[in-house]
Amino acid sequence: MSKQPTIARIWRGRVRRERADEYEKYNYDVGIAPLIEKALGVQTFREDREHESEFMTISYWEDIPAMARFTGRDPTDIHHLDRDPEFLIELPKSVQIIRLLTSHGKTG
Template identity: 60%
Template sequence: MPTTPTIARIWRGRTRRDIADAYEPYLRAEGIPPLEKTALGVQLLREDRDAETWFTTISYWADMQAMTAFTKGEPTKVHHLDRDAEFLIELPERIEIHRILVDRRGLR
């Protein structure tokens, strides 16, 4: 199995701006640890706008088989956290899966 990621799995969700500070630690505690245990890497991004905040989670996978094993055979299905309906403006309906074509992290 390669140790270099070839797949990026991207989830996006948005909250009201006034509850984003409460959702972030919940997402860090409940959504990120399972990815840290299985994926080759994970990033959590936050974009604050006037009335809403977008959160983006990107996980990196060796290949489709590794990602499919993590998602129990359904790589594009969204697996919502227990409290997502409480925090998110709407529940995301899809996950993006991208092949990584160029990865030059750490280079000049």
Template identity: 65%
Template sequence: MTVSKTVQARIARIWRGRTTRAKADAYAVYLRSEGVAPLLEKALGAQMFREDRETESEFVTISYWESIEAMSRFAGPDPRRIHHLARDAEFLIELPDGVQVLEIVVNEPG
């Protein structure tokens, strides 16, 4: 992903969560407004993915950052720590206990 701002993304922060298929549509709306929208105010960019399975749906949110320091200004001193949304316990099958933080090695438009 090439982000729209002039600063190059060097770090990706990846969050995953699962909900039941019955709650997936409502959670998609909630996650976009309460989770992704605030990310877009601070991150260089963000993406939200959804995979529907037979009985559950998995959501993946990836945010892009110029550095660990920039991400920490948003996420706090431990950028792998989860900041659950207010209604996550209502929607999610289990609350995730961390996020994945990866260095972006290649970031070229296709």
């Protein structure tokens, strides 16, 4: 029986618009690719605005202990990638952890 997600972890960060493409590649290579190997699912989003782009990553987990096994510490703590200070307009201070109540339709 496959594991079902009960928790979603949401991270958001903003970069200057002119560096968005570069950050998107860096974020995938260093942050998202390892996450894909451990989470039950990962979705990434990008919203381009006039002067900035916002990135959002939602990862899905069986439970809080499963997230903790991946992070090696409290999964509610923010983890910055090495080059985040170079790219991000401001370093996020937190992530959002929410319970997944139900899922409808197909998102794959």
